[in-house]
Amino acid sequence: MHLRKQSYWVLIALLSLALILSACSGSKNNGASNTAPSDEAEQSSNTTSASAFPRTIEAANGKIEIAKKPERVAVVHWGYADSILLFDLKSAALALPFTEKSSALHTDSYKPYVDKLGELVIVGENTTVNMEALLSYKPDLIIAGNAINAEITDQLEKIATTVVIDEAVTDIWSNWQALVTKFGDILGQEDVAKQYIDNYNANLQTAKEKLAKVEGTVAFIQVRNNAVWLGGTKYLTQYYGSGLGLKAPTDPAMEEGVELSLEGLSKLNPDHLFLGYFNYVDKSLPAMTDDWEKSAVWNSLNAVKNKQAYAINGELAMGYGPIGNSYGVQAVLEALE
Structure with a gap:
């Protein structure tokens, strides 16, 4: 009889301990969703990778x-x-x-x-x-x-x-x-790639909806030290077509893009002009448009007259990569919204 009673109390103690441990574990798990991953979680992630x-x-x-x-x-x-x-x-x-x-x-x-x-x-x-x-x-x-x-x-x-x-x-x-x-x-790291792409596409769609009522034509030019290049719709898909859906000037050169003279830019005469400076970071470098801005032709451009010419980082906004494209979409949104 004494042995049975002793076994009974041992069983009760074990069950109590199990309940306590379970509660502690549940408490930690409930808090984890609102905190940064622990070292243990990071190690697990690294192991998975x-x-x-x-x-x-x-x-x-x-x-x-x-x-x-x-x-x-x-x-x-x-x-x-x-x-x-x-x-x-x-x-x-x-x-x-x-x-x-x-x-x-x-x-x-x-x-x-x-x-x-x-x-x-x-x-x-x-x-x-x-x-x-x-x-x-x-x-x-x-x-x-x-x-x-x-x-x-x-x-x-x-x-x-x-x-x-x-x-x-x-x-x-x-x-x-x-x-x-x-x-x-x-x-x-397939998950990293997918997450960035999904977030970018969601942000692009949101920006497109916000800019749906933008009126007039929009052109993007690369401004280098010794040349100015028109950005073609074929390559700047983040801004035209299925991207932000902006309207390009009607000109055969718009699809592929072309090196521009000031007269050529005057012919396009967009309502909105994004100046993609390649000396945006290092201002000690010259820009081709430095001399253009002193001319009457430049000041007669619709975008310039109406204060709708916007300076942006051309290396980023008119580049080919995700970080640059993300910057460009945000810069265009802030300028036109």
Whole structure:
């Protein structure tokens, strides 16, 4: 009888302990949805990402196996820099479209992405890759383009695992969403790619609805130090057509874009003119329109007379990448809303 009673109280104690532990666990879980992930959760996320490897990628240079989660990623195609920064990387080496001093890396749009990197190394400018800097960086993965980096692909493959993206198939110059999706596949971060694309498309739709009543024509020009280029509707899809749906001037040059003289701009004579300055970051550089602005022709433009000419960062707003396009959509919305 004594043993039965003792067993009874032991059972009660165990049940009570189980209830207490369960309550504590439930309390922690209920609070987790309103707080940042714990270290344990982050470790779990990292483990999940690492478990996505090895993986095989279909690339322009064949089927490439990436053995483990890349920690040091070098992107040697200058047109890819914008897209790679979206992803969670500890270290990245980039080839930039222009010099580091005049690059978009220093803009407010890029800052959140640059700041989250533990290390950022510049290994090239435009089509020139600094092979010495690349070797010194010691990447474990290199991402390149089949056209831009054609002459050095063999050298790249000797340095580290190299994924060469077919620029035409991926349509990198007018479809950054496809490139970002490809990067997600390569890095095992498909969720990061999808989230950015979904958010961008939602913001684009909201902006389009807000600008539905904008009247008149809208043109975008790249303002460089020695030339001015009209942005074509074929490439600036974020602003025209299925993008923001803005109305372009009626002119055959509008589809592909063309180098413009002041007289050519006067012929277009848009109601709204976005001046995409390529010296937006580095004002020490000249702009072709500096002299134009002193002329009577310039001051006779509809957009100028009606104070509907807007200065924006041309490298970002008229570029090909997601960060630049996101900046551009927001800049256009703020100017026209």
